[in-house]
Amino acid sequence: MEEKVNKNNQVLNNFSIGSCAPAPLWDMISLFGRFYPEKYILHKIENNLQLFEKLKNDIYQMIILSEPIDNSEFFCIKYKTEQLFLSVPLQHPLAKKKEIHFSDITDDRMLLFNPIGIWKDVVLEKMPNMNFLIQSDRIIYQELAEMQNLLHFRSNFTLEREDNFKNNISIPIIDKEAKMTFYCICKKNIKNEIKKIFDSFSKDS
Numbered sequence: 620m621e622e623k624v625n626k627n628n629q630v631l632n633n634f635s636i637g638s639c640a641p642a643p644l645w646d647m648i649s650l651f652g653r654f655y656p657e658k659y660i661l662h663k664i665e666n667n668l669q670l671f672e673k674l675k676n677d678i679y680q681m682i683i684l685s686e687p688i689d690n691s692e693f694f695c696i697k698y699k700t701e702q703l704f705l706s707v708p709l710q711h712p713l714a715k716k717k718e719i720h721f722s723d724i725t726d727d728r729m730l731l732f733n734p735i736g737i738w739k740d741v742v743l744e745k746m747p748n749m750n751f752l753i754q755s756d757r758i759i760y761q762e763l764a765e766m767q768n769l770l771h772f773r774s775n776f777t778l779e780r781e782d783n784f785k786n787n788i789s790i791p792i793i794d795k796e797a798k799m800t801f802y803c804i805c806k807k808n809i810k811n812e813i814k815k816i817f818d819s820f821s822k823d824s
Contacts, residue, residue: 635661637670638683640736642776654815703797704789708768721745730771
């Protein structure tokens with residue numbers, strides 16, 4: 620009986636979130652830790668279509684998309700906008716620039732963290748000839764970026780969470796594709812259950 624009660628409590632306290640990109644998901648997990656520390660967050664990165672289908676089928680209780688949903692069954696609220704930056708070694712020719720375009724990046728290789736969700740589609744489309752060195756271990760990724768002086772992406776989200784490397788400068792990429800606004804979406808019957816999360820958005824804006 621005790622095992623059954625513990626298992627039921629675990630199910631009740633689980634909350635599933637799907638996101639199209641990692642950075643807003645990190646933020647959301649942090650918010651749940653602050654407002655609902657009793658909840659255990661299950662999370663995954665998938666594309667917009669997969670996320671919305673799974674939200675409709677109650678596989679996710681909340682999703683984070685790169686576009687709003689206009690549907691009377693769902694609650695949709697604007698979250699934050701992510702802006703891509705290029706992290707450049709100080710001795711690199713691009714380091715003198717105040718802002719850059721994707722087309723300015725002409726190096727033959729660049730470090731790319733995986734998974735980056737929907738951002739991967741953007742950078743592969745805008746930089747089809749780049750030789751990306753893909754790394755999924757965060758610690759190794761950071762060591763390679765710092766020790767090998769490789770170009771890599773940052774964003775306003777990661778710059779808020781992590782210090783920039785002392786020998787690098789982060790330059791904003793000004794193509795329209797380098798900026799993405801995210802939206803949090805849930806079924807309306809879930810909204811009141813996590814009201815503190817949504818209230819925090821308006822306080823931060």
